[in-house]
Amino acid sequence: xxxxxxxxxxxxxxxxxxxxxxxxxxxxxxxxxxxxxxxxxxxxxxxxxxxxxxxxxxxxxxxxxxxxxxxxxxxxxxxxxxxxxxxxxxxxxxxxxxxxx
Amino acid sequence: xxxxxxxxxxxxxxxxxxxxxxxxxxxxxxxxxxxxxxxxxxxxxxxxxxxxxxxxxxxxxxxxxxxxxxxxxxxxxxxxxxxxxxxxxxxxxxxxxxxxx
DNA sequence: CATCTTCGTAAGTCATGCCTTACGGTAAGT
DNA sequence: ACTTACCGTAAGGCATGACTTACGAAGATG
Numbered sequence: 001x002x003x004x005x006x007x008x009x010x011x012x013x014x015x016x017x018x019x020x021x022x023x024x025x026x027x028x029x030x031x032x033x034x035x036x037x038x039x040x041x042x043x044x045x046x047x048x049x050x051x052x053x054x055x056x057x058x059x060x061x062x063x064x065x066x067x068x069x070x071x072x073x074x075x076x077x078x079x080x081x082x083x084x085x086x087x088x089x090x091x092x093x094x095x096x097x098x099x100x101x
Numbered sequence: 102x103x104x105x106x107x108x109x110x111x112x113x114x115x116x117x118x119x120x121x122x123x124x125x126x127x128x129x130x131x132x133x134x135x136x137x138x139x140x141x142x143x144x145x146x147x148x149x150x151x152x153x154x155x156x157x158x159x160x161x162x163x164x165x166x167x168x169x170x171x172x173x174x175x176x177x178x179x180x181x182x183x184x185x186x187x188x189x190x191x192x193x194x195x196x197x198x199x200x201x202x
Numbered sequence: 203c204a205t206c207t208t209c210g211t212a213a214g215t216c217a218t219g220c221c222t223t224a225c226g227g228t229a230a231g232t
Numbered sequence: 233a234c235t236t237a238c239c240g241t242a243a244g245g246c247a248t249g250a251c252t253t254a255c256g257a258a259g260a261t262g
């Protein structure tokens with residue numbers, strides 16, 4: 001939902017791995033778990049966190065759940081980071097100027 | 102150092118708060134701890150993590166350690182996110198096209 | 203209808219890491 | 233030199249959360 005949720009969600013290494021896998025292309029839960037060192041339920045739980053953070057979406061296909069990356073989720077994070085980055089640069093420049101006086 | 106370190110570091114809520122405080126303007130450790138609900142050593146430990154991740158830098162001023170945000174750290178994260186975002190968009194567009202066939 | 207596949211959730215275990223108190227070290231002031 | 237201010241680190245307690253196994257639900261298959 002917010003950039004904070006995105007940071008918290010992507011803060012975990014395994015969860016980043018899951019997110020990168022579904023970013024490559026949409027995948028089912030079992031397919032994701034097959035390429036990872038953790039169990040399928042663990043992947044399911046990670047997907048729930050990513051979903052709550054608005055980073056992935058899910059569609060049902062028979063008995064399978066296909067998860068895909070949600071571009072808007074990354075966009076929020078990107079927007080925040082862009083604004084924050086320019087703020088930091090501004091204040092950084094101001095600091096350097098003060099230093100010179 | 103890498104974008105992964107940045108994500109891990111900013112994944113914690115308290116640490117984000119510390120980082121945002123030093124982004125506003127450079128501050129000493131005690132000054133940071135004064136405006137936060139945790140102890141000074143806790144802030145010190147968070148600053149170490151942020152420093153290892155390349156997100157903050159430190160200069161000594163008498164007995165005080167002044168911490169400041171490091172723009173390059175955010176830049177790395179931003180660069181990764183930009184590239185990653187465009188990749189996701191590409192693949193997302195490709196998915197939509199396949200869906201239409 | 204029976205079975206198999208695929209998955210989410212519950213319950214419990216266990217490790218990660220966040221926080222605290224205690225201590226030592228360096229620099230400035232008197 | 234002694235005291236004070238400021239900080240990093242060590243050690244330990246403790247909560248959060250990541251992981252596992254077990255179970256039940258929903259759809260496909262025969």
